[in-house]
Amino acid sequence: xxxxVMVIDDSxxxxxxxxxxxxAAGYEVxxxxxxxxxxxxxxxxxxxxxICDVNMPVMDGITFVKEVKKRPEYRFLPVMMLTTESRESRxxxxxxxxxxxxxxxxxxxxxxxxxxxxxxxx
Amino acid sequence: MPLxxxxxxxxxxxxxxxxxxxxxxxxxxxxxASAIGGRHLHRSHMAGLIDARRAGADDPAHLxxxxxxxxxxWARQIQTSRESADHAVAxxxxxxxxxxxxxxxxxxxxxxxxxxxxxxxxxxxxxIQQSExxxxxxxxxxxxxxxxxxxxxxxxxxxxxxxxxxAAEVRHIALQIRLLALNGAIEASRAGEAGKAFxxxxxxxxxxxxxxxxxxxxxxxxxxxxxASLAGMFGDDVSTDAEAAxxxxxxxxxxxxxxxxRSLTTGLADSIRTMENEAERIREQISDxxxxxxxxxxxxxxxxxxxxxxxxxxxxxxxxxxxxQSVEAWLDELASNYTTHEEFDNLQGKxxxxxxxxxVTFF
Numbered sequence: 260x261x262x263x264v265m266v267i268d269d270s271x272x273x274x275x276x277x278x279x280x281x282x283a284a285g286y287e288v289x290x291x292x293x294x295x296x297x298x299x300x301x302x303x304x305x306x307x308x309x310i311c312d313v314n315m316p317v318m319d320g321i322t323f324v325k326e327v328k329k330r331p332e333y334r335f336l337p338v339m340m341l342t343t344e345s346r347e348s349r350x351x352x353x354x355x356x357x358x359x360x361x362x363x364x365x366x367x368x369x370x371x372x373x374x375x376x377x378x379x380x381x
Numbered sequence: 382m383p384l385x386x387x388x389x390x391x392x393x394x395x396x397x398x399x400x401x402x403x404x405x406x407x408x409x410x411x412x413x414a415s416a417i418g419g420r421h422l423h424r425s426h427m428a429g430l431i432d433a434r435r436a437g438a439d440d441p442a443h444l445x446x447x448x449x450x451x452x453x454x455w456a457r458q459i460q461t462s463r464e465s466a467d468h469a470v471a472x473x474x475x476x477x478x479x480x481x482x483x484x485x486x487x488x489x490x491x492x493x494x495x496x497x498x499x500x501x502x503x504x505x506x507x508x509i510q511q512s513e514x515x516x517x518x519x520x521x522x523x524x525x526x527x528x529x530x531x532x533x534x535x536x537x538x539x540x541x542x543x544x545x546x547x548a549a550e551v552r553h554i555a556l557q558i559r560l561l562a563l564n565g566a567i568e569a570s571r572a573g574e575a576g577k578a579f580x581x582x583x584x585x586x587x588x589x590x591x592x593x594x595x596x597x598x599x600x601x602x603x604x605x606x607x608x609a610s611l612a613g614m615f616g617d618d619v620s621t622d623a624e625a626a627x628x629x630x631x632x633x634x635x636x637x638x639x640x641x642x643r644s645l646t647t648g649l650a651d652s653i654r655t656m657e658n659e660a661e662r663i664r665e666q667i668s669d670x671x672x673x674x675x676x677x678x679x680x681x682x683x684x685x686x687x688x689x690x691x692x693x694x695x696x697x698x699x700x701x702x703x704x705x706q707s708v709e710a711w712l713d714e715l716a717s718n719y720t721t722h723e724e725f726d727n728l729q730g731k732x733x734x735x736x737x738x739x740x741v742t743f744f
Contacts, residue, residue, distance in 0.1 A: 268678075270467065270471070270677065270678045270681060271467070271471035271474075272467070272470045272471040272473075272474040272674050272675075272677050272678070273675060273677075273678045275471060275474040275475055275478055275671075276474060276671050276672065276674060276675060278478075279478045279481065279668075279671060283481075313720075314682065314720055342720070343678065343679055343682060343720050343721045344720045345722060350742060353744075354744040358744060359743065359744055360741055360742065360743045360744065361741070361742040361744070362740070362741045362742075363740065364675055364678060364679065365672065365675035365676070365679075366672075366675070367672060368668065368672065370740065370741055373741075374741045374743075377743070
């Protein structure tokens with residue numbers, strides 16, 4: 260059974276680019292436009308990993324990670340941040356929130372796939 | 382201003398996207414959107430300037446009113462352009478994604494149409510070679526059967542000849558017995574009363590001779606009938622030679638047809654391999670183009686921050702709050718919302734450098 264990855268980004272084209280790479284590698288993908296949308300979709304779905312943008316309207320990525328980690332059932336759900344932010348202070352913020360990796364855009368699909376397989380071994 | 386931002390974005394896009402097809406398309410989209418936005422804005426901006434000049438443009442109060450009215454308009458124009466570009470790039474990305482997917486499906490279908498279950502075109506060539514070998518064996522077996530038939534026929538004909546000779550011998554013996562019986566009858570007659578008993582034996586011998594001759598004739602007729610039947614079944618020597626020639630020709634035809642099949646299949650396999658390589662290259666190029674589309678996210682964020690800054694400046698001008706705020710404080714506030722290294726470089730008036738370190742950091 261294919262592992263499921265949730266891609267959260269307010270940019271539809273970015274979600275599409277990430278989804279294409281993941282689907283080509285055999286992952287199942289579900290998408291959300293922001294943190295709040297993602298939390299709602301997370302409840303009814305079995306997700307193995309989350310790839311999340313940082314700067315989003317409604318609910319940003321850091322807040323989303325904090326919210327997710329508050330829930331016992333998702334305490335160990337790996338979250339990878341995918342953002343244009345490269346400032347160390349923001350990375351540290353993400354790490355403190357509970358993110359497992361920080362990828363700076365633009366990315367190559369193989370970078371994402373390599374990071375995904377590292378965070379979610381087969 | 383929107384036109385300038387559009388031009389700047391398009392240039393940035395071409396630089397980030399390394400002038401790829403996707404980057405060029407999106408640059409055109411941004412330019413188009415900004416040109417439309419810019420034209421509307423230019424009209425309202427010019428109208429504002431004309432109003433201001435009419436009312437005394439040197440007055441800072443007029444400049445502030447201009448900011449109050451103009452900046453929100455600029456912000457909305459930027460926002461509209463950004464949303465249009467977002468929408469268009471998302472649509473382009475989806476379409477390119479579909480192309481990649483359909484290209485892969487078409488390629489797989491083409492491979493399966495000329496190959497085995499595992500989709501290898503080499504299997505088709507191997508299958509043709511295997512069929513060729515099997516058909517060659519069939520022709521060989523037909524040849525062997527033909528040769529066996531000739532051999533059997535020859536043997537049967539030989540036996541028939543022997544039987545004819547034996548029948549002739551039987552007839553010859555019957556003739557000699559008949560002659561012997563004739564001589565015996567003469568001698569019995571000469572012996573008079575004493576030869577009467579011998580005459581009875583001679584009579585029996587004559588009957589036996591007649592029966593033997595009849596038997597020889599019947600054997601000859603039967604052998605002739607068997608020969609006629611064999612000729613009917615297998616034909617004469619001419620027809621068996623024609624059969625041999627036909628089998629040989631069939632073998633050559635099978636070889637020729639299979640050679641054509643092999644040539645066609647090899648050509649088809651080569652075409653599919655070429656198509657596969659080309660499709661793979663196209664897929665890679667489209668994948669690269671999709672990666673280039675990520676520029677849109679950065680451009681969108683930069684435009685979004687610029688629009689937000691304009692809105693805040695407009696609001697500040699309305700509140701006259703800028704009078705109490707230093708330029709540095711204002712720039713610091715701007716910077717607090719920035720995310721991309723390009724925005725920080727622009728804020729500091731730097732030329733675009735190599736950019737921040739990219740890649741993956743694991744915690």
